[in-house]
Amino acid sequence: MKQAIDWAAFPDARGHFGPYGGRFVAETLMGALDELQAVYEKYINDPEFVAELDADLRNFVGRPSPLYLAERLTRELGGAQIYLKREDLNHTGAHKVNNTIGQALLAKRLGKTRIIAETGAGQHGVATATVAARLGLECVVYMGAEDIQRQSPNVYRMRLLGADVVAVKSGSRTLKDALNEAMRDWVSNVDDTFYIIGTVAGPHPYPAMVRDFQSVIGREARAQHLEMTGRLPDALVACVGGGSNAIGLFHPFLADESVAMIGVEAGGEGVATGRHSAPLCAGRPGVLHGNRTYLMEDDNGQIIETHSISAGLDYPGVGPEHSWLKDLGRATYVSVTDAEALRAFHRLTRTEGIIPALETSHAVAHVLDLAPSMRSDQSLIINLSGRGDKDLNTIARLEGIEL
Amino acid sequence: MSRIAKRFAETRAHGRAALIPYVTAGDPAPGVTVALMHDLVAAGADLLELGVPFSDPMADGPVIQLACERALAHGTSLRDVIGMVRTFRERDRDTPVVLMGYLNPVERMGSEAFAEAAGAAGVDGVLLVDLPPEESADLSGLLERVGIEPIFLVAPTTSSVRLHHVAAAARGFIYYVSLKGVTGSRSLDTNELGARLGPIRALTELPLGVGFGIRDAETAARVARVADAVVVGSAIVRLVEEFPEAPEQFRAAASALVREMRTAMDAARMAEAPATV
Ligand SMILES: Cc1ncc(COP(=O)(O)O)c(C=O)c1O
Numbered sequence: 001m002k003q004a005i006d007w008a009a010f011p012d013a014r015g016h017f018g019p020y021g022g023r024f025v026a027e028t029l030m031g032a033l034d035e036l037q038a039v040y041e042k043y044i045n046d047p048e049f050v051a052e053l054d055a056d057l058r059n060f061v062g063r064p065s066p067l068y069l070a071e072r073l074t075r076e077l078g079g080a081q082i083y084l085k086r087e088d089l090n091h092t093g094a095h096k097v098n099n100t101i102g103q104a105l106l107a108k109r110l111g112k113t114r115i116i117a118e119t120g121a122g123q124h125g126v127a128t129a130t131v132a133a134r135l136g137l138e139c140v141v142y143m144g145a146e147d148i149q150r151q152s153p154n155v156y157r158m159r160l161l162g163a164d165v166v167a168v169k170s171g172s173r174t175l176k177d178a179l180n181e182a183m184r185d186w187v188s189n190v191d192d193t194f195y196i197i198g199t200v201a202g203p204h205p206y207p208a209m210v211r212d213f214q215s216v217i218g219r220e221a222r223a224q225h226l227e228m229t230g231r232l233p234d235a236l237v238a239c240v241g242g243g244s245n246a247i248g249l250f251h252p253f254l255a256d257e258s259v260a261m262i263g264v265e266a267g268g269e270g271v272a273t274g275r276h277s278a279p280l281c282a283g284r285p286g287v288l289h290g291n292r293t294y295l296m297e298d299d300n301g302q303i304i305e306t307h308s309i310s311a312g313l314d315y316p317g318v319g320p321e322h323s324w325l326k327d328l329g330r331a332t333y334v335s336v337t338d339a340e341a342l343r344a345f346h347r348l349t350r351t352e353g354i355i356p357a358l359e360t361s362h363a364v365a366h367v368l369d370l371a372p373s374m375r376s377d378q379s380l381i382i383n384l385s386g387r388g389d390k391d392l393n394t395i396a397r398l399e400g401i402e403l
Numbered sequence: 404m405s406r407i408a409k410r411f412a413e414t415r416a417h418g419r420a421a422l423i424p425y426v427t428a429g430d431p432a433p434g435v436t437v438a439l440m441h442d443l444v445a446a447g448a449d450l451l452e453l454g455v456p457f458s459d460p461m462a463d464g465p466v467i468q469l470a471c472e473r474a475l476a477h478g479t480s481l482r483d484v485i486g487m488v489r490t491f492r493e494r495d496r497d498t499p500v501v502l503m504g505y506l507n508p509v510e511r512m513g514s515e516a517f518a519e520a521a522g523a524a525g526v527d528g529v530l531l532v533d534l535p536p537e538e539s540a541d542l543s544g545l546l547e548r549v550g551i552e553p554i555f556l557v558a559p560t561t562s563s564v565r566l567h568h569v570a571a572a573a574r575g576f577i578y579y580v581s582l583k584g585v586t587g588s589r590s591l592d593t594n595e596l597g598a599r600l601g602p603i604r605a606l607t608e609l610p611l612g613v614g615f616g617i618r619d620a621e622t623a624a625r626v627a628r629v630a631d632a633v634v635v636g637s638a639i640v641r642l643v644e645e646f647p648e649a650p651e652q653f654r655a656a657a658s659a660l661v662r663e664m665r666t667a668m669d670a671a672r673m674a675e676a677p678a679t680v
Contacts, residue, residue, distance in 0.1 A: 014537060023535065023537065024535070026533060026556065026558075026580075027555070027557060027558040027580060028462075028556075028560050030558075030561065030565060031562055034562070170468055177459075180459050183461045184461065184462075184463075187462065187583065187585055190583055286510055286511060287510055288459060297507065299511070300482075301457075301481065301507045301512065302457065302458040302507075304458075
């Protein structure tokens, strides 16, 4: 009945995932995107490039990251076996570096001398500043003024690494505004500048390119799970901001029909309150930041302010491939509130000795409900996308402690 | 003949370059916009570009970003902007009006509903900054059916291959973005401009407008020597900030700037006339 989809054939040549994706930018950037697409298509299957990328991922990032059976949490929840894909153990503390390593290698091949990036939680900014330092490239990171406040340890890390961190004070002063500002920089300096987008959003080829660089997560996890258990997992769970850690885990499993995929969005104060960051759960399709995707907008098509305790999920859009997977029913998307994420943060920290990022805590929170509903001969993988060091100030402040 | 084509035929016949002021609709307040449009025409505007405010104006510099924020603070919607054009048309049936903005508000209203309402109100052209020709076929079809001309941008970075696409999709006039940057950035280099317009002229009969970075009468005059139209946006919108509590004074200052540009542009063309005729 259901026709098998050739997942590798998407996006199409113009960047479409069904009705989503595409390239919606001002004319000035079209040439740079053509150039980027050409260099990405040329190198992504080039043996020499792949070898260099693999070597960097192994020797600089520390891959492969472990797939870890969280025994105590599994026992406490009394359901599915819970495996953690330990992206928090990567150099710089999150999955973001998988992508910045790849894009920086492309920037080098294009002869660009200046790197720019947007960042929310600062993890992508740190990962970008890190690769820029390593290659000796100038680096400018745009960050919402509000995020600079709540993720100050990462701001300091970026500055130590030599990056110029620019506070963005327009709009809602968070990730979406940082992305606007980075785009404006790119338009103005397109000749010498490479824009490293940190998630699977933006105009084509970014959603496909970032997915390809992040898919190392799913390829490893699939092989590791098969080796450890002799079978595939029953479910994959990942938090979704722009959706890069989620698609990185999901994509290599798309053809495995028995594997369920669940993306967890930030429910903020609760989806019913309107104060959240859950476009797939509560938004509708529109066009923002170069692609067509689910968005949070008002009745007049203006993008509305989002709310989440986690800066990395505080974004009104989502990568276009997720919009498509949602419509197809291949993945499902749920939301978790700030309060639930905080409880999960403490729970994982106390039961497994792993302090997760607040973004990641959303995925953990969903599993606290999901795992007990599954049988103990079933298993699931949580993408443990990042570690919580950057969030200690936020957590401490909530508990009335100034660090 | 469309209102835009007719207007360019007139300016050509008079040997002058068209002057196209841009203002953001609803800035500094919705009640100001229609009166301002009439002022600008009286001061010498040939066409008007009316910005549709958007929450995330990615291709705009700080001046127009703030204009969008002010307009949105008053709740100015795409439907409101169309209503302003309808009111403007009650007293002005000749001056073409081009809506300039971003795609998302149009998609939210619905492309068909938008085309119908805009056509009925007397909108002549639509330029959506983040809608390149490759993605525009559906909307352009709907617009053309109601007599609205889809306007497209060409940039210094546009390749010759893309130039063919743009030239094929464009109607009304082609808007040449005169610098690599957002609206209102550093002044453009008028020396190179003539050479840049050559390859575009080879591909299209459409008039060429030039905008982004035209700040003063002197630059407008230099652009007027080589282009069919001069688009001025941030230089006008910036004046709102000078008179935050006094929209009347803003209107007067905007009119004065347009008048000054008009005079300088016409003088520049006159000075050229003996050589070219
Ligand atoms: C640890 C971590 N997880 C997840 C995210 C969300 O991004 P994405 O949805 O692209 O994985 C971020 C973003 O900053 C992050 O730092």
